[in-house]
Amino acid sequence: MIKRILIALDPDEDTPIATQYAISLAERNDASVTGLAVVDTSNIYPTGIIGDPDQTHHARNLWEELTDNSRNVAGRLLEKFESSVEKSGVRYTAITQEGASYDRIIEGMKYHDLLVVGRDSHFFYNEPKQETKTLAQVVKNGVSPTLIVTHHFEEVHKVLIAFDGSRPASRSLKSFAHLSPFGKDLEIELLHISKTDNDDSESSSETILDFANDYLLEHDFKNVTQKFMAGDKISEAILKRRKEIGADLIVLGAHAVSAIKRLTFGSTTHELITKTDSPLFMTP
Incomplete structure (x- = not known):
């Protein structure tokens, strides 16, 4: 059962879609939605030279300017969020927090049943295209499932569950079954992929x-x-099968781990996040 949904807001193309999914889920489950904008001060560094008053003063002014700019972006994101949810009639809360974005989002996940976020989210408002590790850190270290959405919205009727019997896959299966975010009346295919093809x-x-x-x-x-x-x-097999059956959602475990992998996701997870046309439901 879902009663509280958290949306991590970001100035990317996915955020309005994430809001649309969250509203749809809230309407289906009689849940509330929280829009969270994070002013990531951890990514704004004073660059002055210690001991040089002019440089230190300049650095301090720059830090304040960048922080104010991020606060302004956060304010606009919350305005758009509030406008969308007010039209739907869904119960909502809109909040701004400051600090490291992944810390603030993970803290919010403690008190929500599901996080909804766009796959292109970077959470650095001053440089929205700068790649960060925030999404990977949130998915792997959060305490609730995450719905990662793409650039378009579709109602979920058919679900592909990639299941290999591992702990992450089992946690995602159980979370999906317990929360039933899209109801019970779904077509579900359980998919197991082996590297060998024998009896x-x-x-x-x-x-x-x-x-x-x-x-x-x-x-x-x-x-x-x-x-x-x-x-x-x-990853290619999962995406191929998703396309063959027309699945609207992929459920899988957040396999993670090498710090040298892009975004610190494992290669399979990264490929799916990058290339999928449908949302991903993931549990760490």
Whole structure:
């Protein structure tokens, strides 16, 4: 059950779509929505030379100017958010906080059931195109599931759950079943991908999928099918299958970890976030 939804606001093209998804979910679940704008002062550094009064004064003025600019951006984001939710009649709260964006968002996740965010969000209002690690840090270290949206809105009727039996995948499966954000009347396909294509792999896959299928059935999801695929490129296989069945949502675990991977996501997760045309539901 979803009762509180958090939207992390950012001046990117995805944020209005994230707001639209959050409003739709709030209407379906009789939930409230919180719009959060973060003035990320951790990314604004004074550059003066210690001991040089002129340089220090200049740096201080620059820091204040950049911070004020970020506050102005935050204010405009909240105005747009409030305008959208007021039209819908959904209950809402709009807040601004200052500090490191990932810290403030993760703190907000503690008291919300779901975070909705755009995949292009960077949360550095002074340089909105600057790539940051915020999204990865939030998804991996947050305490609630995250719905990562793309550039367009679609009602969710068909769901692809990429399930490999791992802990992250299991947590995402359970969170999706418990929250039921899009209701129970969904077409769901459970997908298991193996790097080898033989009888043993398929048998192992069937066992994993059967357990996941039984779990979903117990949670009143009645229209569930299973699919086994083989391939080295897991992300490509997931995206290919999503396109084949026309899934409106992909559910998967937030596999993470190498700091040398782009955005600190694992390669499969990064590829999916970058290339998918549908939202991703992820739990750390």
